[in-house]
Amino acid sequence: MKEIRLHGRGGQGSVTAAEIIAVAAFEDKRFSQAFPAFGVERRGAPVMAFARIADHPIRIRSQVYEPDYVIVQDVTLLDVVNVASGLKDDGKIIINTDRPLETLKLNTKADVVTIDATKIAMEILGRPIVNTTMLGAFCGASKEVGLESLNLAISERFKGELGRKNLLAIKTAYERVS
């Protein structure tokens, strides 16, 4: 079983991103689960969401404490949340940032992948909503969900022009980290 923890701020679509991971993994014929770290939602406040992917039905319902992957949608969270908490040594953390890797203060032995998802999202979507772009990066860096399945899950959620743009954002991020 692989466990994923997403960090973001309220309004950045972290919960939606976790849900899309679950839908995409299921498209891959694997079992999945996604849920938010339930809170009183406020725009801008630190939020978390979780996803699990496995080849067997998933029964456990506790939160994720030792993730295989961490996705950080907003680099300013590094100052307020220990985003790498419990991250497995052989895991990966994918961070949306334009800062150089060596300037990030992270307490982990895991691989750190950085991507300027905000820039990609601004160029393609015209808005700093990075959740789908970060899913492209997660897909490219982890290969835990297939790109085609991810595209299917996105197309189910976002229709028409918005869907097309999100697919392009995903592809761009996927290629950048692969």
Place this chain on the structure above:
Amino acid sequence: MTANMKVVEGSYAVAHAVMCCKPDVISAYPITPQTHIVEHLSQMVANGELDSEFLTVDSEFSALSVLVGVSACGGRCYSSTTSQGLALMYEVLYNASGMRLPLVMNVANRAMGAPLNIWNDQQDSVGARDAGWLQIYVEDVQEAVDATLQAYKIAEDENVRTPAMVCMDGFILTHVYEPVELLDRELALEFLPEFRPANILDPARPMTFGAFADPSTYTEFRYQQFEAQQKALGKIESVAQEFHETFNRYYGGLIDSYRADDAEVVIVTMGSVIGTIKDAIDAMRAEGKKVGLVKVRCYRPFPVRALRQALKDASVIAVIEKDVSIGAEAGLVTDLKSSFYNSNLRMPIIGFAAGLGGRDITVKDIRSIVERAEAARKGIESEFEFLDLRSEIL
């Protein structure tokens, strides 16, 4: 994994199940974490997918009161609520059950205030255990879907005719996305016959519901409700079997068990924590520990005979529950102990209040409970504990 499975939100899956039951009237007042269920239903009605009357009201009290009237006129009804909303319905809960109106309601279990807390525990519905409703607690989204359909069939049975709550852990099950097989509408309606009560409010045949009962008749009303719940024990089992035959899914009728046959330590609990407990049991079994689980699916009526039978060989029992009866342990553990006293079962039973106000319950927590249960075999040190108590903030 079946071909018809889909990853959807728990609340959507339950709303879809309600749609398949074709209620005539839905009335509810939105309250976290129940909101998504009624939002989806309201959307289904607005889209024309569901031909029901959706009545928006000013409170939970009104929501359930409206349904009491509709049900007395012979309509199939649905509501959903949680926590303070359920508390506000309290008076109407007794009216619905006393008038023998088979309403079905999903409770998205949440803690009671004060202090204000929107997260999951089961204080709300366990606190309403004496109100005369049937109570079924589910462990995952699929069971929430299936139990909702089953609940109508049980509640509307002419020998039962008692309202039912299907209790699903708020957020943990209402907000999770996981693979679910949504109900097939046609199959569901075949499974659930039309609601045709013998006695309804009808101007052509006037009668009164919930009328004045003086001391010479009141006891008999309560006795009949008590008898109806006893009859529900058999109906819940047979409906679960019938559901199994039709839909090929089964969760137990009144109770279910997991690796409990040769278990020395048996955990008894209800709700969504069961999944985590099953994982913990597998891990402990791999280390040679004889641990098992008995799930209480039906809390009202309380399945005394089934529990005595399932637990007779346990050396020690640990009850885990998300409620407290302040001043007297908690609901499930006291009910279990009381149902054993007049039998020959004398193993130690210890109780744990866990997951209160949304505190996470982990595999590690389950391990620590099992350790304490093992120690209790040599003598009970503490009969009832609050799990994971943070002494540093007390």
